[in-house]
Amino acid sequence: MAEWNEPIVTPPVISLRGIVNRFGRQVVHDGVDLDIRRGEVMGIVGGSGTGKSVLLRTIIGLNRPAAGSIEILGMQLLEMSATERRRVEERWGVLFQNGALFSSLTVAENIETPIKEHTDLPDSLRHEIADLKIRLVGLAPEAGAKYPSELSGGMKKRAGLARALALDPEILFLDEPTAGLDPIGAAEFDELIRSLQQSLGLTVVMVTHDLDSLAAICDRIAVLVDKRIKVGTLAELQRDDHPWIRAYFHGPRARAAGIDQSQPSAAI
Amino acid sequence: MAETGWVRTGPGDQGTTQGTTLGTTWQFGGAWTLAHASTLDQAVSRLGATARALTLDLSAVEMLDTVGAWLIVRAAEKAGAAGAQLAWVEPSDALKPLFHRVLEAGPEPDLPEPKRVLLIDWLIDLGAATETVGREALDLLAFFGALVETLAGLVMRPARLRWVSVMSHIERTGLNALPIVGMISFLVGVVLAFQGADQLRRFGAQVFTVNMVGISVLREMGILLTAIVVAGRSGSAFTAEIGAMQVNEEVDALRVTGLDPMEVLVAPRVIALVIALPLLTFFADMMGLLGGGVMSVLLIDVSFGQYWRLLNNAVALNTFIVGLVKAPVFALLIALVGCFEGLRVSGSAESVGRLTTRSVVEGIFLVIIFDALFSILFSYIGV
Numbered sequence: 001m002a003e004w005n006e007p008i009v010t011p012p013v014i015s016l017r018g019i020v021n022r023f024g025r026q027v028v029h030d031g032v033d034l035d036i037r038r039g040e041v042m043g044i045v046g047g048s049g050t051g052k053s054v055l056l057r058t059i060i061g062l063n064r065p066a067a068g069s070i071e072i073l074g075m076q077l078l079e080m081s082a083t084e085r086r087r088v089e090e091r092w093g094v095l096f097q098n099g100a101l102f103s104s105l106t107v108a109e110n111i112e113t114p115i116k117e118h119t120d121l122p123d124s125l126r127h128e129i130a131d132l133k134i135r136l137v138g139l140a141p142e143a144g145a146k147y148p149s150e151l152s153g154g155m156k157k158r159a160g161l162a163r164a165l166a167l168d169p170e171i172l173f174l175d176e177p178t179a180g181l182d183p184i185g186a187a188e189f190d191e192l193i194r195s196l197q198q199s200l201g202l203t204v205v206m207v208t209h210d211l212d213s214l215a216a217i218c219d220r221i222a223v224l225v226d227k228r229i230k231v232g233t234l235a236e237l238q239r240d241d242h243p244w245i246r247a248y249f250h251g252p253r254a255r256a257a258g259i260d261q262s263q264p265s266a267a268i
Numbered sequence: 269m270a271e272t273g274w275v276r277t278g279p280g281d282q283g284t285t286q287g288t289t290l291g292t293t294w295q296f297g298g299a300w301t302l303a304h305a306s307t308l309d310q311a312v313s314r315l316g317a318t319a320r321a322l323t324l325d326l327s328a329v330e331m332l333d334t335v336g337a338w339l340i341v342r343a344a345e346k347a348g349a350a351g352a353q354l355a356w357v358e359p360s361d362a363l364k365p366l367f368h369r370v371l372e373a374g375p376e377p378d379l380p381e382p383k384r385v386l387l388i389d390w391l392i393d394l395g396a397a398t399e400t401v402g403r404e405a406l407d408l409l410a411f412f413g414a415l416v417e418t419l420a421g422l423v424m425r426p427a428r429l430r431w432v433s434v435m436s437h438i439e440r441t442g443l444n445a446l447p448i449v450g451m452i453s454f455l456v457g458v459v460l461a462f463q464g465a466d467q468l469r470r471f472g473a474q475v476f477t478v479n480m481v482g483i484s485v486l487r488e489m490g491i492l493l494t495a496i497v498v499a500g501r502s503g504s505a506f507t508a509e510i511g512a513m514q515v516n517e518e519v520d521a522l523r524v525t526g527l528d529p530m531e532v533l534v535a536p537r538v539i540a541l542v543i544a545l546p547l548l549t550f551f552a553d554m555m556g557l558l559g560g561g562v563m564s565v566l567l568i569d570v571s572f573g574q575y576w577r578l579l580n581n582a583v584a585l586n587t588f589i590v591g592l593v594k595a596p597v598f599a600l601l602i603a604l605v606g607c608f609e610g611l612r613v614s615g616s617a618e619s620v621g622r623l624t625t626r627s628v629v630e631g632i633f634l635v636i637i638f639d640a641l642f643s644i645l646f647s648y649i650g651v
Contacts, residue, residue: 103616103618115302119302119303119305119306120306121305121306121309122306122309125305125306125309128338128342128376129334129335129338131376131377132334132335132338132370132373132376133334135373135374136334136369136370136373141377149616149618165334167302168301168302168333168334168335195369196369198365199365199366199368199369200333200334200365200366200369201362201365201366
């Protein structure tokens with residue numbers, strides 16, 4: 001919020017230490033450490049099955065890790081009481097992969113749900129706030145009265161984003177925000193996230209597969225390889241010589257996205 | 269933590285003429301955030317009518333979020349609409365991007381008021397609903413036609429029928445339903461005998477309890493209860509199975525592979541249920557008679573042997589067949605509705621749930637309608 005552009009010496013807003021996740025005998029994460037700074041956009045990438053979404057779900061408390069600690073906004077997530085959990089939840093917003101809008105409510109009612117749950121504002125002000133959020137994410141004002149089933153994929157994501165922003169959170173979690181959008185829609189959505197992040201002073205954590213998103217809006221990137229995490233800026237990771245990271249950032253798609261300039265692009 | 273937001277009205281600073289100030293200043297300060305929104309909303313609404321020149325001074329605002337910014341922007345818009353000239357003193361650099369973002373989001377658009385519901389709308393809805401029911405009935409009839417066509421094709425080439433699928437469905441809809449159908453029928457037999465004996469005792473005719481149990485179980489209760497249980501159990505399963513395949517685009521995959529869903533999905537289920545339901549009904553009849561027998565022995569001082577003889581006198585083969593002959597028809601109705609609704613599932617998981625409910629309701633409804641039709645038919649032909 002107010003302190004969004006302070007120098008990055010402030011303590012990290014999210015700090016993971018030694019996270020271990022396993023399902024049955026399969027170990028997904030084995031000692032993941034990650035610090036996310038205030039006001040940055042952190043992209044989480046990794047191959048299929050490396051547990052990107054599991055990591056995101058762990059950070060927002062939907063999945064309890066087998067070991068490790070999670071500090072979020074200065075508090076230990078795993079040791080919180082229910083009241084403390086509620087107070088922290090007011091300070092983050094989550095956009096799930098397909099929006100996860102409540103299908104029995106209109107878009108405006110969806111956005112009002114967290115406001116209704118966490119504050120006791122009068123109805124009229126709550127409606128106004130919902131309308132404002134709808135305009136902020138670039139939806140047409142008429143979209144508020146529509147039901148999720150009447151929206152296109154891109155509009156659903158925008159509506160989901162509006163709901164995630166309902167309580168003016170400090171941290172925004174995005175799970176594959178551009179998956180399923182056409183390239184133009186994806187670029188617009190990236191642009192929207194970037195401009196909201198800058199104007200509202202958000203810290204953004206996003207799981208993504210989209211190399212264009214990584215190049216366009218992520219300040220730093222966390223790569224899940226060998227059950228652990230490697231963090232760096234795009235430029236740093238391009239110099240990394242781990243085979244998977246090399247393949248990822250120097251593959252044909254990376255060239256098409258303009259990330260890898262070491263070889264001439266194969267595109268026409 | 270910054271103090272709660274506040275707003276003060278002061279003299280304007282847009283220049284003075286001969287010592288009198290022109291206009292007003294609204295000075296905002298403190299934390300303009302969601303946490304204080306109710307208080308802030310009231311504070312803003314107390315700002316009275318303003319002069320022609322209004323300065324909004326945001327330089328003392330310490331914290332700002334979109335809600336706080338909106339309250340300020342809204343107040344400014346209201347004053348602007350009332351004819352005031354607006355001037356802004358910007359907030360601190362850190363808050364500027366957020367403030368401008370909200371300012372640019374613009375005023376609240378005037379959306380058309382939701383229409384009032386009038387009597388005529390209610391009539392229109394009624395008409396539309398009637399039309400939908402009629403159209404669905406026609407669709408179901410068309411579906412029945414398509415099924416008959418498919419079955420005719422299968423009679424010509426029986427090898428094309430999925431026999432394994434038929435057997436599996438007989439097991440699931442028939443064999444696996446035995447415990448529940450048996451128990452319900454037994455208990456209904458018990459209840460019928462109990463109530464019957466109680467009433468008939470007043471006339472000293474308690475021995476006719478056996479007639480009552482025999483005829484009502486064989487003619488109506490056995491088949492009707494079995495059909496209702498099967499509609500709830502298997503009709504819903506058909507809709508959910510086919511519906512889930514529809515959501516998963518498996519039905520489309522069948523079509524593009526050159527397989528007819530009617531032949532692969534619908535025909536085996538219909539055939540299986542038409543075979544299974546009469547068998548279940550026979551079992552239900554027997555269990556119902558057994559339950560009635562147990563109760564008769566306990567209540568009206570007959571032995572099992574006597575019960576058997578009395579039953580033999582009371583019911584003819586006719587009575588039994590009249591009940592059993594309805595079973596294939598009911599089976600056809602239940603399977604037809606179950607598959608029809610399953611194939612109508614579109615896209616969302618939500619529609620699977622909705623149509624499964626419909627399938628059970630329609631199935632039971634049709635079973636009872638046809639039961640009534642059978643009664644009329646039987647009384648007409650005198651059985």
